[in-house]
Amino acid sequence: MTQPLVPVLLVLNVGSSSIKFQVFERASLAVLMAGKVTGIGTSAQLSAKITGAEAPVRTALPAADHDSAMAAVIALIDEHDDGWRLAAVVHRVVHGGAAFHAPVVVTPEILAQLQALAPLAPLHQPHNLAGIAASQRLASHALDIACFDTAFHARMDPLFQAFALPGQLRDQGVRRYGFHGLSYEWLAHELVRTRPDLAQARVVAAHLGNGASLCAMQAGRSVDTTMGMTALDGLPMGTRSGAIDAGAVLYLQRTLGMDADQVEHLLYQESGLKGLSGVSSDMQALQASADPQAAFAIDYFALKVAQYTAMLAVSMGGIDALVFTGGIGENADTVRAAILARLPMLGSFETLVIPANEEKMMALHAKQLLG
Known part of the structure; x- marks a missing residue:
């Protein structure tokens, strides 16, 4: 009898020269694999640790762009899975602007909105979105989910969001958003668990x-x-x-x-x-x-x-x-x-x-x- 496939989540943090990733079992959120690709744009190398395996995986990549790095990550998951089914690829997106206050499934319309925010996070946003584009091509059977570093701060009081600029500019989105929200949200989660x-x-x-x-x-x-x-x-x-x-x-x-x-x-x-x-x-x-x-x-x-x-x-x-x-x-x-x-x-x-x-x-x- 064929064993049912285990749904898993691939969590990505895509930067200018690196991709950090973890594979979680969807139900328990146990970590099944964790790794990174470094040296994108120069001499790329993939390293990963599969839970339960004795030795880590280390592979030099022949090409060094984001697409080939993503392809190597997907191939590693396909090669080492144990009946996994990739249910979703979860992306860290630095800037969600005023529109995104919670994680979303990425659609073409949402991707266009996020691309328009790239000038607000030029070090991060283009690479975050490159990861989404690559996963849509290489793992089209999985949903793409965007999680935003700005979302945790979205409900700050207007007193803490405003710049001392005319209202017309503030209405056009020239305001304070805040970042590192996923990190702060984790700290809040851990305080509830360990220090209520x-x-x-x-x-x-x-x-x-x-x-x-x-x-x-x-x-x-x-x-x-x-x-x-x-x-x-x-x-x-x-x-x-x-x-x-x-x-x-x-x-x-x-x-x-x-x-x-x-x-x-x-x-x-x-x-x-x-x-x-x-x-x-x-x-x-x-x-x-x-x-x-x-x-x-x-x-x-x-x-x-x-x-x-x-x-x-x-x-x-x-x-x-x-x-x-x-x-x-x-x-x-x-x-x-x-x-x-x-x-x-x-x-x-x-x-x-x-x-x-x-x-x-x-x-x-x-x-x-x-x-």
């Missing part, structure tokens, strides 16, 4: 990695956050500037003669920890460096995280806990200590570290959406 006493409390969540932001959360909802209309605002990041005087951008263009593309490249690719230090965008490399500018970059980062933490405490009328997550937040204890050393004026509050798991959050969303 804090789930209703005033929590500042710190997603600190190559991309970095903070979120004020209360009762599992986003109250305020540091990122704005794009994923460029707020904290300094690996290569992104964070908040900068808008007049400085005008100066770069009018006086220094930079065009819009040059300014965009500067603010997204050459700034942040990389620009401050002149050494690296990687926090581990900065911590290992003897260069005084590396230490300066770390101090600057810690100062800005502390300043914005205090700002978000004001947004909630106080703080009961500061929760760290992300690569820096989870692993750089000296950076956490440097941040906390600048916050004695906030009084007593708990400090927690909760590992990020945006992929599991996306799988939970997909399971609920599929019913």
